[in-house]
Amino acid sequence: MTDLNTGWTENRATLSKESSEITSAVKSIEENLPFKIIGFSTDNGTEFLNETLQSYLINEKRENEIEVTRGRPYKKNDNAHVEQKNFTHVRNVFGYERIEDPDLVEMMNDIYINYLGPLKNFYTPCLNLKSKERIGSKIKKKYDKLKTPYQRVLESGALTMKQQEIIIDIKSKINPFKLQNELNIKLKDFYRILENYRPELKGAA
Numbered sequence: 001m002t003d004l005n006t007g008w009t010e011n012r013a014t015l016s017k018e019s020s021e022i023t024s025a026v027k028s029i030e031e032n033l034p035f036k037i038i039g040f041s042t043d044n045g046t047e048f049l050n051e052t053l054q055s056y057l058i059n060e061k062r063e064n065e066i067e068v069t070r071g072r073p074y075k076k077n078d079n080a081h082v083e084q085k086n087f088t089h090v091r092n093v094f095g096y097e098r099i100e101d102p103d104l105v106e107m108m109n110d111i112y113i114n115y116l117g118p119l120k121n122f123y124t125p126c127l128n129l130k131s132k133e134r135i136g137s138k139i140k141k142k143y144d145k146l147k148t149p150y151q152r153v154l155e156s157g158a159l160t161m162k163q164q165e166i167i168i169d170i171k172s173k174i175n176p177f178k179l180q181n182e183l184n185i186k187l188k189d190f191y192r193i194l195e196n197y198r199p200e201l202k203g204a205a
Contacts, residue, residue, distance in 0.1 A: 001029050002081045006152035007126045008033070009085050010117060013099070013108035017045070019052035026053065032113065034167040035158055039067045043079055089120065093187070101197050107190050115183040122150045123176045 002009045012025035042048035057066050071079050125146040132141045
């Protein structure tokens with residue numbers, strides 16, 4: 001999930017697209033966000049368009065109402081902010097292989113929540129598109145200054161004083177160099193264990 005205004009991105013791995021698993025993942029992400037969700041836009045996959053998830057999002061007990069929308073069928077660019085993260089936050093980290101072991105999925109979520117997420121959101125600058133203009137056959141794009149999602153969240157004016165204090169405190173406790181080293185160790189462990197779940201490769205050897 002990616003916030004359009006700040007670029008703040010949270011990932012969760014699930015073993016399947018079953019509605020209860022996806023709903024649990026969305027709930028975990030929401031609990032970890034430094035701000036409230038006011039809108040939720042997805043593609044047309046049945047993992048999102050189901051009664052379980054919709055009931056969770058459109059809940060009368062919520063403090064604030066969430067606007068739920070979906071993209072047009074077969075138009076991936078309607079969710080371009082998320083699609084571009086499929087490489088930087090997913091494929092570039094865990095590769096293209098299908099993961100089918102629950103232990104590995106648990107390891108992926110540990111990496112997402114405790115290592116990769118903090119590095120990307122607090123210390124990795126990204127560009128935000130401000131405008132684009134078509135000039136003949138070309139499109140001219142203008143971007144704002146490089147900023148981390150953390151900086152954009154603080155500058156958004158959307159946080160309460162309490163939320164600001166919490167997110168500033170979290171960042172103050174992060175050593176990015178140490179966290180990067182720990183991430184590298186975690187990924188080595190992940191790929192070492194992944195190799196043990198490849199019986200077809202062992203047989204071929």
